[in-house]
Every structure is written in C-alpha cells, then in structure tokens.
Amino acid sequence: MTTVLAVALDLIREAASRRWFLALGAGITLLLGVAGFTLRMDVVDGALAATRLFGQVLPTDIRSVDVALRPIFRAAAYVIFYGGLGFGVLACADFAPSLLAPGRIEHLLALPVQRWELLAGTFLGVLGLAMAGALYGAGGLTLLLAVKTGVWTLRPVLAALLASVTFAALYGGMLAASVFARSAALSAATGGALFLAGIVAGYRERLATFFEPGAPRALFRAVTSLLPRVSTLADTSADLAASAPVEALDLASQLAGIAVFGLAAVAFGIWRFEQKDF
Amino acid sequence: MRHRAWLLAAVVLLGLAAWLMARGDDKATSAKKPRVEFPRHPRGPEVERSQRRRTLPPSREVDPSQEQKPRRDPLLTALPTDKATSVVVFEASAIKESPAGKLWLDCMLANLDMDSFEEIEDEFGIDVLEDIDRIAASSGALVVASGEFPSARLDSLRGSRRAYGARGALFEEEGRSPVFGRWGDGLLFVGKDAQAIEAAIDRLEDKVAPAPPVIPEWASYGDAYGVLSADDVAELLEGSAPDIAERLRGAVSQVELHVDASEDVAIVAEVTGPVAADVDDLGKTLGTALSLGRLKAQADGEEQLAELLDLASVSPRNGRFSLDLALPLPMIQNVLGRCRERRKDGEAPGEEAPGGEGGAAR
C-alpha cells in the first residue's frame, strides 16, 4: 500500500508541476476571484433582496437567500459535474500512456514495485487530482457565496465528490484502454465514449421504450446495465447541491456501483498489464 | 495464474457494479422533487380555450374606430366591472381533474354531509362535475357558473320565477337570500339580491354602458384566476401582518391572481400600483417577510410551513412585482386528506368509496 500511495503522490506531484494544471488552478482561482470582486449580493433579514454583477442589477427574485442560492448551486453542480468530467477526460488522458512510455515503464518495473501497484497508484493519483480540482472549485464557490450571503452549506462540496467518484469510473476505463494500446487519444476516446454512454445509461429506463420490445430492447438494457449511470449521478449531485431531497439508499447504491465499476475496469487493466511485456 | 485472478476479479466486480447500479435506477434522483409549474403566461390550450369561449357578440357601443369588434366571453362579461371588486374564476373542469381538486371536492362533500353530487343532480338537474365549466365568485355578492344547464331546475330552490331581459330569468322568494338566476342554458347566477343578477344580465344584453371586464380575456389562464382589490387583500392580511396590510392599501391598486393545480398548487400574484417605487418597496418588504417567516418556521420546527415558504418568492419588475406561492401536493393531501378519511370512517364496514382517487366524483 505504501508503494501505491508513493506512485499516486508522484503522479500528483508530476501533475502539479505541469504548466496546464497550474493554469487550471489559476483559472479556477481567477474565476472565483472575479466573481468575488464583482458579485454583490444584498441580504436583508435572510432574504436575497438584490444581486449585482459588474455593477448591473440582475433580475432576481426576492426570497430566502438559501433558497435563492439553490439554482446557483444546482447550475454549479452541473457545471462541475459535466464540465469536470469532460475536462478530466481530456486532461488526464495522457497520464497512463506517459507512465507506460518506453524508457519509463522499464525503469519503473525494474524497481521493487509490483505491476498492480503501479496501475493502482496511477488510478488513485488521478482520482486524487480529480477530487482536489472538484473540491477546490466547489469549495471556493461555497466559501465565496458563504462570505457574500452568510449561507454555509457543504452540499455543493458533496456534489463535487459525487463527480469525483463518477470520474473514477471513467478513468478506470481510460486506464484499462491505455494498457491495451498506449495512446492518449485512445484513452481520451474511451473516456469520452464512457461519458456519453453513461449519460445514455442514466436514462436507460426511459430510452428503452424507444426500442422495439423483444431482442433490441433486451440488448439495449443488457448493454446499458453494465455502464456507469453518469446522468443519474449528475442529476443527483444537482439535487444534492440544491438541497432537494435525495433517496440516500439509492444514492449509496449508485455510488457504490459506479465506484465498483471503476475498480472492475482497473482490475481488467491490471489483468492485461500483468501479462504484458515492455 | 495471478493474472487470471485479476480477470476473475474484474468480471465479478463488473457484475457487482451492474447489480448495484441497477438497484438505484430511476430512483436515485428524488421522486419527491416538487414539480411546481407557476402559471405566468397563457399556454397554447388556454389561448384556444379563451378563444372558444368568446361566444357573446361584440358590444354595440364599442369604440367605433376599432374596425374588428372583439367577441366576448359571457362569464367575464357578466361579472361586475367595478375596479374595487374582487373576482376569482375557477376552472371547474380542470380543478376536478387535479389531485388537489379531487381532495377539495371530497372535503366539500364531507362539509355538505353528502355522499356524492348525485343528490344535487337529482334535486336541481345539474350535474356538478359534468355540466359546470367555470364558477366565478365576486366580492360584489355574485356567483356566476358557466356550462351547459339544459335541465337545470332552479325553481325547486325558489318558488317564484321571473323573466328578465331577452334570455334571463330570476328565481326568488320574498325575503329569502340568495336569489338564483339563469341566462340562456349557459349561465347560472347566485346573487345576494335580485339587483346583482339583473345587473349581470344587463351587462350581457348591452343594456348598460359597456365597460372593460374586470378580468380581461387575455388574463383568463390558469386553473383559477382573478383579480383582488387592495382592500380585500389587506383585509386578509389584517390579522397576521397589519403593517404589510397597511402599506398594501396605500401602494397597491390591484392584484392579479393565477393558479395552477395540475400537480402541486402554484399561485402567481401580479401586484401593480400607481407608484412604482412604493410597489418595489412593498415587494422587498413582502420578500423579506416571507424569508423571515421561513426562517422562523424552520427554527420552530414547523416543517410544513417552512416547505411552503421554501417555494415562495417575490420577483420585482419595473414598478410591479409578482409573488409566487406554492402548496406542495403532499401538504394538501395532509390537510385535505382528512376529509377523505372522515368520509371513509363514516361508511359502513366493507363499503368503499367508489372510483378510488376520484371517489368524490360520483
């Protein structure tokens, strides 16, 4: 486990020293900063009376500030979820191919490291990165709005954690694909395909009705039953952020399922990795 | 061998993942999510409905410069035109189909100590659920019902029938109130006195100077709609929020009301007044009051009230504002469902209210 953590931390250190990850952090900070300086929210007796952005009054309703913030948190949850997944798929596509690059993988495999530890560490590292990014964005937004309005809630942060778990499933697939063929493009394509298929899988019950009853519908159901329910978790994360009621047991089941999917994909990748010569 | 163990683990985990994800399918997102749809604009069917109802020929004394004289909605025309009057129209056909409407009808039957509306049909020849299209109630002590009433027998209510105007008739008895009336087969009236009904018939038959209806035709959308005078609204608030009631009297000229009951009950109140700044101030005061009320309800553990106020908001717009209020269906079920329970309790053992959800209907 020490080695897995060491590999994960090395990946995070490597990412942290990459310019475009630094740029991402700076971008999020800049957005939050601009929002912090230009957004003014007038709260009177717990009600959001007026909102000004860049000095312009925004047409908003006068209502309890926590209720008024719900649509903002909901929208932010969707942005963090879908935007974060899309960005994560692109940004993290080359971590595994880079790990498996000729000249690097031989060096790593010659060290006292088990093969599975390398993949597990990479998976964990990327997951840590995704989580850190999501928490930074969601935490920053929560902090900003809390300072402006006095509403302190961890719900957007929880929503960001859901996005991170979902990304774990996508990245598991990307990692496995990289082991089969060392290509950042293939890795990104796998992530993108899982992302889109996962959106479809989230609406599988509704979409199944578009298929002819019988074999086509059964086939659609069978294929989508194996896919991570990306859109379901996106909606749930938005509900969570917007303080809408969420069925805890079903959410736990979905979360566990999607995390186990990620682990299954990693196990599949390790299976191939264990046999592979470099 | 070791790599085969990983493959086995992958397959087992994938199966487990599929099972876990399937458990949460269709349920992970909240089933309790309120689906409140606030009626802010007339929707397509409502525009068509309004057009279809304009069966009354244009007023003869309408502005001659207007080339195309508009046809009129008889029910809206029959209502008092005084701006100080409050009028609310209920779309009976829509309300009886709505979940909240069904509960309300149950309560109505319970209050009337009746098992079904058939008793009314037997006595007066009016099928409450089929014949009545709309019911309008005004603060001018007049209730108008529109629909198809070919077999209405109002004479069973009041002994004396008196014809009035070309198509009207009044049913009255000396010293008894209210007075009933009808106009053709499409309108029924219940008035505090004969004058109220006569005035309505006069408006329908163009015997008085035409005035714009208190509810314009374009504003006849929603499952219930109407206008409330500032005094009537202030009177409602007098007990609970005397400060707001006072400010409302001074700032507001009229409150336009629209209700959607298709799922939850959503209410939009458009508030207008002569001085834009006063209306804006009132909007802010009202928004803050709602917010404070919600905070208090939360602090006091009054979950239902807090939930109700959760959905309340004030949207200021250039010298007017709209107030959104919503009653979530579960909350209505909580309150009105007791009537159904009461009615069931009153039935003989083994006997069940027919029609399930719509048990009140028949």
Place this chain on the structure above:
Amino acid sequence: MLAIEAAALRKTYAGLFRREGQQALAGLDLAVPRGAAFGLLGPNGAGKTTFIKTLLGVVRPTSGVVRVLGGAPDDRAVRARIGYLPERLHLPHAWTPVAFLASVARLKRLSMTEAALLRDLARVGLVDSAQRRIGGFSKGMKQRLGLAAALLGAPDLLVLDEPTDGIDPLGRAEIRRLLTEERARGVTLFLNSHLLSETERVCDRIGILAGGRLIREGALEALCGSATRFRVRFAPGCDPAALLPLGFVARDAEGAFTCDAASPEDLNALLDRARARGALLVELARDMRDLEDVLAEALGARDGPEAAAAGGGGPGGGPSDDPGGGAGPARAPARSAGASP
C-alpha cells in the same frame, strides 16, 4: 556465487496477426559470476535488450529459467538490489533531478535526505543542475541522472544499457571511474553498449549475442588475445629486414613487430636471435585483437555454414573462475572459457 544465471531461455513475441511470433531469445544460456563486469555485445536485433528486460522481469520469458542474485526477477527483494539504467530513459520533464531521485528512492523504499540525494547527484556531476527542470537537460545530463538513479541504494547488480550514450569523452571517463568505484565495492556490472572500446575498457568478461543465442562468452583476454602471437617493440635503429627472416613482422615504423611462438621457450629463443642481430627489446605483450575484430569474426563464424552448429555451443563453457582477469595486454588470460568457436 552467480549474479546472473540463464538456462535455455527463450522469448517469442506473439504477433497480433501472425501466427508465428518473433523469436528474440532462442535458448540462451549464461552465467555471470558475482563481482564480474560483463559486457554484452551483438548486432541490432540480437536480443540484448530483451535479455536485459528478462533479467529485470520487465519481459516474461516464454520458457527457460532466469535467476538474478539468486532469486527470480519477479521477486521484489531481488529487484531492490538491482540498479538499472534503460537505453532511452524517459524522465518527467517538469521535475527537478532531486525530485526524480527522491521518487526513485521512495519506490526503492529508501529513506534518503535531500543532502544524500545531492551527494548522489554530485557523484554523476549534476549537483550544479540539481534545481533545474529535467526538460532542459541535454541527453548526456539525462543519462547521468539515470545513472545516479541506478546507483541509489548501493545495488549489488548494476544493469546498464548504453550508459555512456550521449556523454562527452570527459564525461565517459568520469563514468568509467564511477563504475570502477562500484566494482571495487563488489558490485556486479552488466553492461550493454555499442561502444566496443567502452566495453573493452570497463568489462572483464564479454558475451556476444546473435539471433537470440550466446555465440561467444568468456574473459576479455581469452576472447581478444592470442595464445601464440606476441607484440614486441625494439629500440629505434633495429633493421626490420634483418628481423623478418626470423619471423618478426613489422607493424609500424616505430619498431613494433609481431611474432608467433608456440611456447615460452620458443619465444625466448626467438628474442635471443633478434637481440643477436642487434635489436634491443623495449616492450613485450600478448597480441590483442580489437573487440570489433572479435565481434566480426564471431558473427562471421556464426553466419558461416560450418560454424552454425558451433554458435549454439558457445555458452556451454560456463563461467570463469577468474572474474578479475584484468584488461592489461601484458597479462595472460587465466583461462579461456568457451572462447573458441
């Protein structure tokens, strides 16, 4: 005690569409004693890199046995005692050398302070660039860093694939010095280099790989030296024409000659005759061939029809007992182990 032991080692890379894969190792047998400096030579595609990767568990053999430092390459404890420098080491560009070494140290489970890492960098001449990003390094600097990583934790076996590739001549001398220090510590050195002169200078044992088999293996002197031919140098003023009938063939105008003598007695008799003709002996050494000649000869012999069978028998001679058989031309080989085709 053997540092590396391979028996009947075969590796066939399965082709994606071809039924028959590509055979990289075809029954390789090799034994490298501990403390030896072994140089692996061979043409491109001979299977050198495959063999090295097999030693490290990076490539799994199709059949046969390979043992390193007495254990299997898959054994984490065994790999912890190996320092490896790959042919084209891919380094994280955004890191500093210290960060890279710290990462390798962590994966080797070594607890090393930054000062210790800086000392290691100083050993390979990189201490001045310790805080620079690796992305800005020259090829030689990267190679030095790779070597520093391989040396971390004082390994018992150093496997170096082209260690001086891209390094300037002075730098090569430094690396040679470094490897000599390591050898003095008792490290077994396994070197794969295309620079034959480098191999010649560093290694005391050589193996020549071709077609996935070891076709020559033995001590350097045994492979390059001749048992009956000697190189002599006479003082200026000797007459080459007078010496030629005695069997002294002039190599250059500076007084260098070669001669053949079957035994020490014959050699001394021959020298006596030369001195009798006025030649004054100033230098005597066994005649050594270039490694290039040995390689060319070995490969030629392997390619020749009559040598085909002999090629497979090369490694059969087993390891030498004399890992310290020095490279100095004056010294005689202790033993020729399977050196002849």
